[in-house]
Amino acid sequence: MPRSSVCSRAGYDVTGLSLRYDHTSTADRPLVGDARSATDVAAALDGVDAVLHLAAIPHPSLGTPEEVFENNVAATFNVLAQAGQLEVRRAVIASSINAFGVPMNVNDVTPAYYPLDEDVEADIADAYSLSKSVDEQSARMAWRRWGTDVIALRFPLVKSREELLKFAAMAERDPSMMAREGWAYLDLRDGVRAIVAALESPAAGAHVVGLAADDILVDRPTDELLREYAPAVPLRRPVQGRASLVDTTRAQELLGFRPQYSIHQEDQTVSATTT
Template sequence: MKRVLVTGADGSIGRAAVVGLQAAGYEVTGLSLRYDHTSTADRPLVGDARSADDVGAALDGVDAVLHLAAIPHPSLGTPEEVFENNVAATFNVLAQAGQQGIGRAVIASSINAFGVPMNVNQVVPAYYPLDEEVHADISDAYSLSKSVDEQSARMAWRRWGTDVIALRFPLVKDHAELLKFAARAERDPSGMAREGWAYLDLRDGVRAIIAALESTVAGAHVVGLAADDILIDRQTDELLREYAPTVPLRRPVHGRDALVDTARAKELLGFTPRFSIHDDDQVVSAVTI
């Protein structure tokens, strides 16, 4: 594997992934609707991930695909726009890659793929820690699009034999941005209760992406990600008693233990998170991995 196509190359995760892949020795083709930032990709292309022609051209000489292009929140478009854009882009990228015989793809799913965090109804998770099999209850177009993306990954494997890892990202930001999110969450912890106050340092996000691209595991797999601890500086069991008292806990938690089960990431990808928002000596960098 020498060259990786990164769609959504001008997004926050996309920019960091391009730099991280290059630091790991890969050549990178970037694809983005536009570039508001200077891209370090050696082949930056402007194009639409929903376009067969644009993606087909971007795949020239590519050995693997990292698909990040999406409308990343239901508030950034109508339900129709969010769902149609995300599902069409993912299916098109996987189909074009499969038809060109590309054997490995990594796609960005979301912790929201099971629907509960953004649900408009007063529902709670079936249990903590959250894992990839937790019961889904979906009421918004974004969460639905990510759930369908995971099904598209399975279809691509069955149809073209493309091995696909769908990474369920939680909140992913660099250290400085995470501190801002944490400050807001401290003021009202209820807002993140249904996603277990989960987060991931951007540097770990890039490490997980590279681990997924370099993994030799076959098939289509959904892999949950999170830091080893929760975003805010409180005891996990204390938060659960206050904000999720009815949610069953499948294993004891101690200190600021995370509420996302990342065993599959370790088993399939050999990935464990390295960075914590609560480490005072963290160097604020989006690309140091």
């Protein structure tokens, strides 16, 4: 459901629905409830124009496979179903770069190609990745059934700059740990911008949109990393410098969104702003 700090800063009147609030909520109408509850969600959606759904168990290690899958899929479907029945016409949901299954796969698999895009072949072997893949199907169903326009944002690693620097230090010690997701990341500020762009996009239908910074997390040339850690993965286009291995063309064309922030350039933008 709506993450209040995201939308409040964009000038929206916000209803927040959360299982609990660990800090004072900035929402105009904070509610305590469960995204899996039809009653709780219907109450939260009363009178709203759009819905942002971010609630999920965010990693397969944070519950049993049954708990992770059932919680995530049930919450997303319920939010979209209630929104559709209440004629809320715009929904944005959090998908994940893991929706194609390879990054968290327990088997020795690699992506079908780089840069990753929304159509890359899936190979799923964990409950979290499966839940995100199903969420994207739920988005398509909601559009077909109720006419709700849905954007499913495939987030990579999203953290504040300070937290990303810590992850970068770990990844540079062992680049193999993020090779299967192309060392992708997104500054939290760009994550917020992408959400607002999706909420305000006039795009009709149900769409999966991949996101990432314009560069990779590790401070090494991308092609050098590929030769060392993914030599057998086909590269669909040349990469220069620390170029990203996530194709964000759809984000640019559908949402008018391009990332601004890079951990390799402190407090400087690296590309055009949202238009």
